[in-house]
Amino acid sequence: MSEGALLSIEDVSVDLPTPRGNLRAVDRVDLTVGAGRTLGVVGESGCGKTMLSRAVLQLLPKKAKLSGRVMFDGKDLVRLPPEKLRKLRGRSLAVVFQDPMTSLNPVLTIGTQLMETLQEHLELDMAAARQRSVDLLAAVGIPAPEQRLMQYPHQLSGGMRQRVAIAIALSCEPKLLIADEPTTALDVTIQAQILDLLAREQRRRHMAMILITHDLGVVAGRTDEVAVMYAGRVVERAPTPALFKKMRMPYTEALLAAIPKIDAAPHASLPAISGRPPDPTRPLPGCSFAPRCRYADARCQTEKPSLSEAESRDHLYACFHPVETAAEVSA
Amino acid sequence: MATLELSLEEDVTAVTAPRARRLGLLFWMAIGWVTFVFAVAILSDVLPLPSPTDMDMLERRAPFSFAHWLGTDGLGRDELSRLIHGARISLVVGLCAPIIGLSIGGALGMLAGYFRGRFETLVVGSMDVLLAFPPLIFVLAVVAFLGQSILNLTCIIGILGIPAFMRVARASTLTLARREFVIAAQALGATHARILLRELLPNVFLPLLAFFLLGVAVTIVVEGALSFLGLGVPPPISSWGSMIGEGRESLDVAPRLAFLPAIAMFLTVLSFNLVGDTLRALTDPRQGAL
Amino acid sequence: MMHGTQPAPSDPLLDVQNLVVEYGVGGKIVHAVSGVSLQVARGETLGLVGESGCGKSTLGRAVLQLRQAVSGKVLFDGQDLTAMHGDTLRKMRQRVQLIFQDPIASLNPRRRIGDIIAEPLVIAGIKDPAERRQRVRDALSAVGLDPQLVIGRLPHEFSGGQCQRICIARALVLNPDFVICDEPVSALDVSIRAQILNLLEEMKARYGLTLLFIAHDLAVVKAVSDRVAVMYLGRLCEVGPSEQLFAHPAHPYTALLIEAIPVPDPDVRPAESVPVGEPPSPIAPPSGCRFRTRCPRADARCSSEMPELRAVAPGQFAACHHPLI
Numbered sequence: 001m002s003e004g005a006l007l008s009i010e011d012v013s014v015d016l017p018t019p020r021g022n023l024r025a026v027d028r029v030d031l032t033v034g035a036g037r038t039l040g041v042v043g044e045s046g047c048g049k050t051m052l053s054r055a056v057l058q059l060l061p062k063k064a065k066l067s068g069r070v071m072f073d074g075k076d077l078v079r080l081p082p083e084k085l086r087k088l089r090g091r092s093l094a095v096v097f098q099d100p101m102t103s104l105n106p107v108l109t110i111g112t113q114l115m116e117t118l119q120e121h122l123e124l125d126m127a128a129a130r131q132r133s134v135d136l137l138a139a140v141g142i143p144a145p146e147q148r149l150m151q152y153p154h155q156l157s158g159g160m161r162q163r164v165a166i167a168i169a170l171s172c173e174p175k176l177l178i179a180d181e182p183t184t185a186l187d188v189t190i191q192a193q194i195l196d197l198l199a200r201e202q203r204r205r206h207m208a209m210i211l212i213t214h215d216l217g218v219v220a221g222r223t224d225e226v227a228v229m230y231a232g233r234v235v236e237r238a239p240t241p242a243l244f245k246k247m248r249m250p251y252t253e254a255l256l257a258a259i260p261k262i263d264a265a266p267h268a269s270l271p272a273i274s275g276r277p278p279d280p281t282r283p284l285p286g287c288s289f290a291p292r293c294r295y296a297d298a299r300c301q302t303e304k305p306s307l308s309e310a311e312s313r314d315h316l317y318a319c320f321h322p323v324e325t326a327a328e329v330s331a
Numbered sequence: 332m333a334t335l336e337l338s339l340e341e342d343v344t345a346v347t348a349p350r351a352r353r354l355g356l357l358f359w360m361a362i363g364w365v366t367f368v369f370a371v372a373i374l375s376d377v378l379p380l381p382s383p384t385d386m387d388m389l390e391r392r393a394p395f396s397f398a399h400w401l402g403t404d405g406l407g408r409d410e411l412s413r414l415i416h417g418a419r420i421s422l423v424v425g426l427c428a429p430i431i432g433l434s435i436g437g438a439l440g441m442l443a444g445y446f447r448g449r450f451e452t453l454v455v456g457s458m459d460v461l462l463a464f465p466p467l468i469f470v471l472a473v474v475a476f477l478g479q480s481i482l483n484l485t486c487i488i489g490i491l492g493i494p495a496f497m498r499v500a501r502a503s504t505l506t507l508a509r510r511e512f513v514i515a516a517q518a519l520g521a522t523h524a525r526i527l528l529r530e531l532l533p534n535v536f537l538p539l540l541a542f543f544l545l546g547v548a549v550t551i552v553v554e555g556a557l558s559f560l561g562l563g564v565p566p567p568i569s570s571w572g573s574m575i576g577e578g579r580e581s582l583d584v585a586p587r588l589a590f591l592p593a594i595a596m597f598l599t600v601l602s603f604n605l606v607g608d609t610l611r612a613l614t615d616p617r618q619g620a621l
Numbered sequence: 622m623m624h625g626t627q628p629a630p631s632d633p634l635l636d637v638q639n640l641v642v643e644y645g646v647g648g649k650i651v652h653a654v655s656g657v658s659l660q661v662a663r664g665e666t667l668g669l670v671g672e673s674g675c676g677k678s679t680l681g682r683a684v685l686q687l688r689q690a691v692s693g694k695v696l697f698d699g700q701d702l703t704a705m706h707g708d709t710l711r712k713m714r715q716r717v718q719l720i721f722q723d724p725i726a727s728l729n730p731r732r733r734i735g736d737i738i739a740e741p742l743v744i745a746g747i748k749d750p751a752e753r754r755q756r757v758r759d760a761l762s763a764v765g766l767d768p769q770l771v772i773g774r775l776p777h778e779f780s781g782g783q784c785q786r787i788c789i790a791r792a793l794v795l796n797p798d799f800v801i802c803d804e805p806v807s808a809l810d811v812s813i814r815a816q817i818l819n820l821l822e823e824m825k826a827r828y829g830l831t832l833l834f835i836a837h838d839l840a841v842v843k844a845v846s847d848r849v850a851v852m853y854l855g856r857l858c859e860v861g862p863s864e865q866l867f868a869h870p871a872h873p874y875t876a877l878l879i880e881a882i883p884v885p886d887p888d889v890r891p892a893e894s895v896p897v898g899e900p901p902s903p904i905a906p907p908s909g910c911r912f913r914t915r916c917p918r919a920d921a922r923c924s925s926e927m928p929e930l931r932a933v934a935p936g937q938f939a940a941c942h943h944p945l946i
Contacts (some may be wrong), residue, residue, distance in 0.1 A: 044810040158673075159899050187672035187837060190899060192881040214811060217883030241887045258815035260844035262882055266863045267822060270844065272815035276780055511727030515791070518685050518719040519741045520711035529740070533731040 005032040005071075006208050007056065007176055012068035014051050014060060021281045025051040027232035028068070030307070033176065036206040040223035040240070042216055042255075046277060048232040049212050053178050056210075057095060058085055073175065091121040094174035096198075098181040100161035104153040110137075110164050111149030114171060121172045136167040140197055159190035163197065170201055176208045183218065195222055216256055220244060225314075228252045231278055231288035234307055238315040248315070248322035251289045287319070295321040358609050361602035368599055372418040380412040384567045392585045404577065404588050413569040414595060420570035421596070424485050424554045429546035431489025432496040437539050439493070440500025445508050445527060455501075458494040466491050470562055479565040484557065488550055499542045503535045537610070544607030548600040555596055571596045633660035633696075634799060634831045635684065640693035642676070642683045649904045653679040655855040656693070658930075661799075666825065666832040668846030668863060670839055670878065672900060676855040677835045681801045684833070685717055686710060697799070715745050718792035722804035724784035728776035734761075734787055735772035741795045760790040763827065764820060782813035789820065793828055801833045806841060818844055839878055843867055848936075851875050854903055854911040857930060861937030871939035871946045874912045910942065918943040 014026040026048045033039045043049045054060050056070055058077050070077040072093065077085065089095075097103040105113060114133040118124050124132065130149070137145035140163040153161055162182060169177055179198060183191035199222055202209050211223055219226050219240070226243050228236045228251065236249035247253040257271040275292040278284055287293070290300040299320055307318040371378065394402050402410050439458075443451040470487050477483050507513065508531065516526050551571075557563040558572030566573065571592040578589030642654040653676040661667045671677045682688045684695050686702050695702040697713065705713060721727040728737055738757045747753055758768040764786040776784060785805060792800055802821065806814040822845060825832055836842050842849055842863070849866050851859045851874065859872040870876040898915045901907055910928050913919035920943075928940045 044812060157899050188839070188881040189672065189877055191883070195883075215883060216811075217885040220883065220885045220887045221889060244885070244887045255811055256885055258812050259885060260815070260818065260838075260840040262840045262843060262867060262879065262884075264840075264844065266843055266846060268844065269819055269822065270815035272819055273812040274816070276782060276813065511721040511723055512729045514682075514687060515719065515721065515727050515788075516740070517687055518714060518717075519744050520714040521740070521744050522711075525744070529732075530729050534729070 006035040006073060007210075008032040008069075008071045009052070009056065010069040010071065012052070012055055012066065012070060014048070014055050015065045015067075016051075016061065017063050017065075018281060023281045024232050024283060025064075025280065026055060027283075029229075029232075029234050031227055031234065031237070033208045033210060035175065035208055036202075037225070038202065038209045038211060038223040040219035040226040041210060041212045041229060042214065042219050042226060043229035044214055044255075044277065046280065047229040048280075049229050050180060052229070053095070053180050053210065053212055056178060057089060057093065087121070090117060090174075091172045092175045093178075094169035094172070094176070095178045095180065096162070096165050096169050096182045098184050100158065100165040100185075101153065103165055104161060104168075106153055108152075109149065110151055110153065110156075114149070114164075114168055117168055117171050132171070133167075136171055137164070139201070140164075140167045140170070141193070142167070158186055159194065162186060162190075162194055166194070166197065166201070170205070170207075173205060174207060176210070177202070178210045178212070180212045181214070182211075184214070191218075198222075216259065228255070231283075232280060233288065233318065234316075235289065235319070236317040237307065238317075242312070242315050246315075248317040249289075249319050250293050250295050250321070250323055253323050254292075295323075297321070354609060357605060361605040364598055364602045365606065368418055368595075369422065371415050372422050375412075375415045375419060378415070380415065381409040383408060383412040383416040383569055392581060392588070402585070402587065404574075410588065410591060413574060414571075414592060417569040417571045417574055417592060418595065418599075420481065420564055420568060421551050421554060421572075421599070424481065424488065424570075425547045425551040427485045428488035428550045428554075429492055429496075429543050431486065432492030432546060433539060433543050436493040436496025437500045437535070440497040440502075441504045441527060441531060441535055443497070444501040444504025445523070445531065451501075454497065458497050461491075462494045470557060474562055479562070481564055481568075484554065484563055488553055492546055492550070495546070496539065496542065500535055500539055503538050504531055507531055507534050541607050541611035544603050544610065548603035548607070551596060551600055551603075632663060634663045634698060635661040635833070636694075636696040637680075637684065638694040638696065640680065640683060640695065641691040642679050642688055643691050644688070646904075651903050652855050652906055653688075653903060654683060654690075655906070657852070657855070657857050659850055659857065659860065661831055661833055663831055664829065665847045666834055666845055668842035668849040669833060669835045669852060670837065670842050670849060671852035672837060674854075674900060674903060675852045676903065677852050678803050680852070681719070681803050681833060681835050684801060685714060685719060711744075715741070715795050716797050717799045717801065718795070718797040720785075720788050720792050720800060720802045720805045723808050724781055724788050725776060727788055728784055730776055732775075733772065734774055734776065734779075737776070738787070738791045738794055741791060745795055756794055757790075760794040761787075763793065763824065764790045766790070780813075781809050782816060785809060785813075785817050786820065789817075789824060793824060796828060797830070799831045799833070801835070803835045804837065805834075807836065807838065814841070821845060839867070839882055851878070854900060854906050856911055857940060858912065859937070859939045859941075860930065861934070861939075865934065865937055869934070869937075869946050871933040871937060871944040872912075872941045873916050873918055873943075873945065875939075876945060877915075910940070 009029055009031040012026055012029050013024065016023040016025050029052060031039065041049045041052065051060070055066055056072075056077070058070075060066060066078060068078070072088070077088075080088070111130070111133060114136065115126075115129040118129040118132055133149060134145045137148055142148055142160060142163050148156075153164070156164065182198065183194050186194060195218065198209065198211075201207070211219065213219060223240050226238060226240050227234045228249065230251050236243065236247070236252050243252070247256065254271070254273045258273055260270060273292050278288050278291065284290065286301040286303055287296070287305055290296040293300065303320075305318045305320050307316045392403060396402070404410055404413065439454050443454040469491070473483060473487050513526060513530055516530050554563055554570065555572030555575065558570045559576040561576065563572055564570045574592040575589050578592070581588055637657060637659050640654055640657050643650050643652055645651070657680060659667070669677050669680065679688055683690050684702070686695070686705070690703055693703070697717065700713070702710065702713060735757055738760055739753050742753045742756060757772070761768040761771055766783065766786055771787070776787070779787065805821065806817050809817060818841065821832070824830065832845070834842060834845055846863045848861065849863045850857055851872065853874050858874045859866065859870065866875065867879060870879060901914055907914050907924070909925055910916070910919070910923040913923040916923070922942050926942070928942050930938045930940045933939045933944050933946055
């Protein structure tokens with residue numbers, strides 16, 4: 001997989017200074033995404049998944065310190081001069097955020113925002129940019145695209161806004177699209193439509209995608225590989241089918257079990273994960289999940305397990321006591 | 332069975348940290364200056380100072396000396412004594428006028444923001460009328476009718492400050508009244524008075540207090556300007572503004588007569604602004620929690 | 622009119638009859654709830670599902686008279702809340718409590734947790750401070766928080782999950798009969814969500830509560846509900862026992878909702894047949910059946926005639942001219 005890696009995140013850490021001390025948001029993460037493939041990054045809020053995506057985009061807060069390398073298309077983004085980086089972002093590296101209301105400019109029309117991106121990166125003239133904008137809006141499933149160009153973001157519904165945001169992201173045929181919780185703010189019926197749209201456009205454009213979400217259900221049918229993050233670290237990484245067939249990290253297993261299932265009987269008690277994630281400003285000496293883990297022993301409290309290839313060449317997990325039995329998608 | 336989240340002991344230490352924010356040297360210097368000005372103003376009667384109104388025609392515009400630490404003014408009155416007594420006037424007006432604005436404007440703003448509807452339209456409308464009235468003409472009219480006195484001056488500046496306080500109170504009430512904790516209180520069956528006093532007031536009060544301190548600074552300047560124009564306190568009482576006005580006449584001979592009160596006013600206003608700004612920055616209790 | 626075709630549980634604690642709630646936004650009228658009737662039996666959990674803007678939260682608040690109803694009745698324990706005012710209403714509200722979606726916003730940031738939880742007791746007129754303190758402690762212990770550590774702190778010192786526990790403690794301190802949970806877990810992380818859902822179930826058993834559980838997540842609703850009501854654009858589409866309703870949905874909208882849930886199993890390829898389109902605005906809802914603009918089964922009758930709720934199976938009711946069963 002790594003031979004054709006479009007993006008490789010190598011030993012990346014992100015530190016944020018806070019009044020309470022140093023906060024390690026991302027802790028020595030290694031990930032790769034091949035051209036045209038989809039990586040799902042799953043984790044709860046505060047696990048560092050958003051900071052990781054910001055590190056890839058080089059859009060970290062000013063005070064943040066980043067170490068490691070982010071190799072994209074043969075270039076190290078960390079060491080790229082700002083001007084080149086700016087050209088890259090929006091052109092071959094695009095992003096869709098959770099809340100389209102804040103990522104779109106409220107005082108500019110949809111058309112202006114789309115055409116601006118096109119003219120900036122592709123140097124198209126007015127008429128060509130306009131035609132392409134109409135095509136893009138039609139491609140993302142917006143009815144009557146000609147009229148929509150004249151509208152402002154607040155005149156559209158949440159789902160439509162997210163479609164526009166996707167159209168802008170796709171406008172310059174990016175090689176990699178980072179979708180950061182693209183459907184969290186949307187209703188279920190709209191969520192399915194948007195995920196379908198992303199999958200369809202990805203296939204058509206042979207584009208790589210990082211799908212960041214807190215929902216294992218979103219990741220299951222729509223990614224090639226999944227990385228599960230907890231307290232800044234990747235704790236399990238595997239091809240999607242392998243992961244759902246055999247979860248080895250107790251956290252992944254517990255996370256899946258904690259989701260209410262539609263085919264479960266009413267009033268069945270959910271196997272909840274006790275406690276809550278550790279304070280990121282005070283890292284634990286051992287495994288970060290140990291205080292909440294039912295398999296944890298003395299070794300887990302003192303020694304940090306590393307992400308190793310124990311299962312197969314591409315199924316990695318960071319645990320001393322991996323789940324032995326095949327994790328069933330329990331009913 | 333039930334997995335409870337009892338692991339709170341870990342938080343006990345973690346939570347105390349953000350409280351101990353560093354306020355900075357400048358903040359403490361400002362607090363120090365304000366305290367000092369307050370102390371001498373309150374103690375001015377018991378301090379061993381010459382009377383601020385005793386004229387010594389032989390020692391007009393005398394330089395710094397042991398008898399007159401900061402010299403004398405154009406009528407031979409002790410400058411230090413006048414400065415300290417002037418601080419009294421400036422502080423009394425500077426504090427009392429914004430208190431009028433704070434209490435009336437704050438109450439109106441909270442009621443308008445909470446009840447909305449016609450009452451809000453009425454309050455906002457009348458405040459707009461008040462704002463549209465030229466303040467200087469208002470002051471001239473009142474002084475001409477009621478005469479020049481500290482009380483009148485305080486009331487005028489206080490009334491002129493009401494719209495600003497009303498807006499601050501209304502704006503924060505509007506956003507707070509839509510928050511769930513207010514709806515929760517309504518759902519609990521709390522009366523309007525209880526919601527206003529227990530739920531809203533503690534949240535509106537700090538932004539109002541920060542604004543109040545800025546108001547004090549502005550009022551001291553306004554009082555100075557009015558006294559400079561001869562609309563402030565009647566002579567021979569001294570205030571910083573009137574002292575600057577009087578010092579203007581001898582600006583070429585003894586510039587210190589205008590500059591000393593100006594420096595005192597500058598430092599005091601700056602200090603109030605600094606304290607007010609710092610308090611406003613600390614207003615949000617969740618700022619430290621990342 | 623719809624009332625009567627409904628299976629009135631023999632002794633409903635809450636009986637909403639043909640409730641209509643409308644409010645103005647920028648000179649236009651939003652038809653938030655248009656003639657909804659539903660009953661909640663004593664000790665039952667009724668789940669209310671629907672997408673955002675369907676009026677489910679408005680309905681929850683209208684029950685508590687936090688929103689003025691245009692017409693209709695809300696009978697709580699036989700008494701009409703819509704006809705109550707002032708002190709009688711305030712007394713009645715103490716038997717009905719509300720839990721919100723955003724637990725942090727529903728706690729006053731400047732009051733200590735002890736005060737926040739004691740507030741309902743003060744309002745209810747319990748004068749004895751020792752009794753108040755004891756009941757606050759009991760409520761906090763019940764939701765799994767250590768009173769010693771919690772009482773003197775401010776809300777921002779707690780995580781979302783802990784704040785939701787505090788909100789639940791506040792709702793329970795008066796021993797209410799009925800609790801309306803308005804999206805109580807949708808702002809929480811997956812691992813915390815299960816804790817809170819379990820806690821709600823535990824509290825329901827312990828305090829003998831009746832719950833109206835409002836959420837947009839069908840799986841969450843199913844996990845806690847005895848019966849489920851599905852709402853779309855201010856009207857009820859379907860009501861039924863939860864297992865039956867999820868196994869055999871009668872209304873096309875219910876079926877669509879179930880189909881749209883992402884399943885955490887890579888072998889279940891997501892169906893790409895989900896109909897496109899988004900809910901119309903509640904300012905100008907479609908004529909006839911409100912779902913017809915997105916419904917694959919809609920025909921001329923659906924646009925001219927409004928379907929009424931009628932029985933499709935024992936205990937299951939759907940408002941559709943062309944039900945799936």
